[in-house]
Amino acid sequence: AQSVTQLDSHVSVSEGTPVLLRCNYSSSYSPSLFWYVQHPNKGLQLLLKYTSAATLVKGINGFEAEFKKSETSFHLTKPSAHMSDAAEYFCVVSYGYQKVTFGTGTKLQVIP
Amino acid sequence: NAGVTQTPKFRVLKTGQSMTLLCAQDMNHEYMYWYRQDPGMGLRLIHYSVGEGTTAKGEVPDGYNVSRLKKQNFLLGLESAAPSQTSVYFCASSASGVSYGAFFGQGTRLTVV
Numbered sequence: 001a002q003s004v005t006q007l008d009s010h011v012s013v014s015e016g017t018p019v020l021l022r023c024n025y026s027s028s029y030s031p032s033l034f035w036y037v038q039h040p041n042k043g044l045q046l047l048l049k050y051t052s053a054a055t056l057v058k059g060i061n062g063f064e065a066e067f068k069k070s071e072t073s074f075h076l077t078k079p080s081a082h083m084s085d086a087a088e089y090f091c092v093v094s095y096g097y098q099k100v101t102f103g104t105g106t107k108l109q110v111i112p
Numbered sequence: 113n114a115g116v117t118q119t120p121k122f123r124v125l126k127t128g129q130s131m132t133l134l135c136a137q138d139m140n141h142e143y144m145y146w147y148r149q150d151p152g153m154g155l156r157l158i159h160y161s162v163g164e165g166t167t168a169k170g171e172v173p174d175g176y177n178v179s180r181l182k183k184q185n186f187l188l189g190l191e192s193a194a195p196s197q198t199s200v201y202f203c204a205s206s207a208s209g210v211s212y213g214a215f216f217g218q219g220t221r222l223t224v225v
């Protein structure tokens with residue numbers, strides 16, 4: 001069975017410090033992986049996606065994620081947090097036609 | 113702005129009432145989806161459509177019906193609302209299928225009392 005685990009439900013960082021949001025997946029297939037961001041009272045926006053090309057994926061707003069097959073991980077990082085990054089982030093694994101599984105989300109708090 | 117628009121944004125229903133949520137997209141996408149979001153559970157797929165006139169069941173279809181009479185619209189119906197259907201509902205659309213990424217609407221917050 002395919003699954004995705006976001007290891008932290010809440011992460012708090014100071015503005016200007018690095019962000020690390022952790023995601024582990026399990027999949028019988030070579031997966032496609034995504035990170036989405038949801039700002040308060042907004043829909044989900046695609047940040048970045050991995051589809052078996054380069055293992056380091058760059059997304060919007062300075063975020064990037066690295067696919068590590070040996071660790072079954074797809075952690076999201078950003079070198080320097082900005083106040084506007086405060087939101088909820090979802091890791092998503094795709095494992096076939098029309099089939100995706102969403103993680104339970106990580107709420108990122110940015111402290112001024 | 114192009115995108116996915118959901119109507120209404122908020123609604124309170126009494127148990128047993130019916131309602132329809134409307135999703136409209138102007139990107140000419142073939143694929144459309146309805147999800148529900150509940151705390152600590154991520155998003156779960158209710159129903160989806162791979163083109164005008166088609167619908168299919170997702171992970172949690174019970175208590176919901178859908179229709180895709182026009183390519184740009186995807187309707188989600190609750191015939192007899194139950195408190196367990198209190199949730200935030202998201203519509204999404206995609207050109208190539210959700211497995212390649214999707215655009216999401218802003219959500220509809222539904223409370224059933």
